[in-house]
Amino acid sequence: MxxxxxxxxxxxxxxxxxxxxxxxxxxxxxxxxxxxxxxxxxxxxxxPSQPVIQFSTSDAKWVHQPRFDSRHIRNLEGNCDPEEPCKLKRAEMKFLLIVNQEGKVANITVLKSSGSDKIDSEFMRELRRSLLKPFRKDSKTVVGKVTVPIIFEYY
The missing domain is CATH 1.20.5 (Single alpha-helices involved in coiled-coils or other helix-helix interfaces)
Structure with a gap:
């Protein structure tokens, strides 16, 4: 015990x-x-519960359009030389956007670069802040991809 x-x-x-x-x-x-x-x-x-569907550029309808203006480029490229007049410059880019079912840009791929990583990233930042109308197929919202070409002229 x-x-x-x-x-x-x-x-x-x-x-x-x-x-x-x-x-x-x-x-x-x-x-x-x-x-x-x-x-x-x-x-x-x-x-991949849903396939990503390719849409044409004309199918992309902006709710909140990206704002591209010369302030972006001025911050990146600097100002013109005071003794020499500014020359018109042209940046051509092409981006592939993956847009989720809410219309938000979920992913961006650079298809054609402007030649400057700084300019490309500045435009990508603006594209991420934008909002599109959701893409629809058979009256349902779907994940879509769209190619967005941008030609931007600045001094």
Whole structure:
């Protein structure tokens, strides 16, 4: 026969340890459930549930049009030489936009560069800030891609 003598202090320590173990077990369970849910969400995002459909440039209707003006270029290229008049410059670019079902630009690929990484990135920044009407096919909104050519003349 085993005789155990427990004092209130040791009973309190034992109960405290059991409570801590119980709380940690519940926390680990919740974390594992969250981890599984997050992993499933990532798999859902990565799986191509919908194909990306190519649309023509004329199908792109802007809700919030990108704003391209000379302030962008002036900040990047500098000002003209005061002794020499500014010459008209021309930047030609072409971008491929992936537009999600809400009309937001989800991804941009440079198809034709202006020749300047700074200019390209400035125009890409403006395109990301823009918003298009969602593309539709068979009366449903779809993920679409569209080619956007830009010709920009500046001094």
């Amino acid at each position: 085993l005789l155990t003598i427990t004092t209130p202090k040791t009973r309190f320590k034992i109960n405290l340890r059991l409570t801590i173990i119980s709380v940690l077990t519940k926390a680990l369970f919740l974390l594992s459930v969250f981890a599984v849910h997050s992993a499933n969400a990532e798999l859902a995002e990565m799986s």
